[in-house]
Amino acid sequence: MTRLNTDPEKWGDEAYFCDACEKPFRTPMFDISKGYERTIYDGNRMPEVEIIGSGTIAQYCSDPCRVKKISAVLAKENVRATYPDIGPVEACSRCGKPVDMTKFHLTYVDSDTEQDWDRMCATVTKTVVLAVLCDACAPPPQRLIAETDFPVSIKSEDLPPREYLKVD
Numbered sequence: 030m031t032r033l034n035t036d037p038e039k040w041g042d043e044a045y046f047c048d049a050c051e052k053p054f055r056t057p058m059f060d061i062s063k064g065y066e067r068t069i070y071d072g073n074r075m076p077e078v079e080i081i082g083s084g085t086i087a088q089y090c091s092d093p094c095r096v097k098k099i100s101a102v103l104a105k106e107n108v109r110a111t112y113p114d115i116g117p118v119e120a121c122s123r124c125g126k127p128v129d130m131t132k133f134h135l136t137y138v139d140s141d142t143e144q145d146w147d148r149m150c151a152t153v154t155k156t157v158v159l160a161v162l163c164d165a166c167a168p169p170p171q172r173l174i175a176e177t178d179f180p181v182s183i184k185s186e187d188l189p190p191r192e193y194l195k196v197d
């Protein structure tokens with residue numbers, strides 16, 4: 030069938046378009062997304078990250094295309110890439126105030142994913158935390174938290190290690 034076709038001319042609707050170079054692509058995807066996250070520290074196990082209301086805000090065909098656009102995309106959100114550490118307390122990427130990483134807070138991440146077009150699913154191969162926002166800058170919607178009976182809880186063993194880049 031056409032699924033495995035490598036000729037972009039024949040992809041039709043079954044492709045993404047890069048937000049930087051506008052080239053059609055299928056996999057892997059390099060994206061920037063935002064969502065509300067919290068870190069659950071549980072004694073001696075690796076911390077878990079709980080994510081609600083996450084959505085992609087930009088998608089790219091390659092890492093260089095994404096790198097070119099990260100600051101512009103975040104600037105539109107009035108945020109800087111500060112590459113926060115894992116917590117428990119980090120500085121807000123807008124105002125510098127403390128962010129309690131154990132409570133839901135707005136988080137910007139970039140992720141590399143392998144897209145499986147046949148099964149319509151994606152596997153995250155790498156994520157980097159770009160920015161976090163404090164309660165004053167981006168209060169997490171209480172409704173969203175209340176309505177999420179079963180937040181996506183991802184055990185860190187099931188995820189590729191998050192990269193927390195220190196830029197000192």
Ligand SMILES: [Zn+2]
Pocket residue numbers: 047048049050051052089090091094
């Ligand atoms: Zn591109």
Ligand SMILES: [Zn+2]
Pocket residue numbers: 121122123124125126162163164165166167
């Ligand atoms: Zn703030």
